[in-house]
Amino acid sequence: MKAERIYQRQDLSHLANLEVKVPLGKRLLHSNWLQKLIIGLALAGTWESAATYIHNNIRHGNLLFPKFSDTVITLGQLLGTGDFWSIIGLTIAVLLACFAIGTMLAFAFSALSITTRAGCNFLELVVPPMSSLPAVALISAAILAFKSNLTGTVFVVSQAVFWTVLAAIHQGFTQVDSVLKQVGQNYGLSKTAYVFKILVPAALGSIITGTRLGISRAFQAFVAVELVLGSVYGDGALGFFIAQAKNDYNPPLVYAGLFTIMIISFLIDYVAFGYIEKKTIIKWGIKNIDNKK
């Protein structure tokens, strides 16, 4: 069928060359990765010159603050040794074990709380005070109770994860859209099916945010425990490594340890959780990706 044309076409050819050629230099200037690279280099340069100034003008300045270049070189050397990798391995192993314990317990408790009234009251009574207690405040109590650095550390770090994740899941569950809850009830789902097929996916945004916060709190607690108590096990993990480097008056080693912690956190937070988000809440359109200015 031929379309009926009543509309008189206007000559729009003058709009044809509205496309503007942006010069290469300007495009580069506005590209995000280049801006980040320049900012990064500027920061490293500032660090390097400040450290050089301190080393040259203050007595024993080299014991106060390392040069950026020395830190990077030290880190490179460390990564070439097997000992350092076993420190990293122990750090990640303890972290993940505590994370798994804390998260699984938090899931069990929040499932109970959403399906039973007593469970809900229990959480409302216990979660606010416990999640506001800094995990590191429990170190002394944990050592009194367990008399072992490893058990004490696992307890302190796991409970940090537990309360954080529990609070997040509980909040996520209570904020699930009532229409989605009705859908679940409409189809007569069992309590377990209701939790896993409706509540968990619907609250996944909060759950991911909570577990992310949980693991970063776990890392904080873990490092703090080792700074206070010493090695968690054997030659110790990264917290103990930093403490020892400080005792040896070796600033580049301290900062190399800090860098390593940052890198591990970055990999967990942005790479691992970023991947999970992309495969779930971003794909489902629950989380919108903000556009940069």
Next chain:
Amino acid sequence: MFQQHALLPWKTALENVIFPLVNATKLTNKAARDRARVYLNKVGLADRLDQYPHQLSGGQKQRVSIARAFAMQSEILLMDEPFGALDALTKAEMQDGLLELCEQTQATVVFITHDILEAIKVGHRILVLSSHPGQVVAELNGLPTQASPEQRQALQQRIETMLNH
């Protein structure tokens, strides 16, 4: 069926229709999948099976919702202003689709609406309810599909007078 589409955002169109079939009617996965395809076909979404709700337009979402309701093959379906949030053109399209599905499946639909024209278009039997207290004011015969615009207008005016009373 709800006023909002009430689809699960983490499931595709097809999975959304399958979900209640597997969970509430004890259908096997295979049978549920086949039936879901049939009903999504009927509402004209055969090429949208694998899209997530946020990738569908408002009308398409409500169509998935209709397919999900009819796929249950219950004798009675309850619809609470299902087309209230749609634009006029989409609404008319959905009403036609609904009538077609009703004819095919012979299901009884209890359809709640504030739109008198919609009630006249889709209803075989129209109950007029007053507000405060919500009581049945009148029970009317619907109009046949081939009814003239004048007949529709007359019925509309009749219902309006009842409501303004």
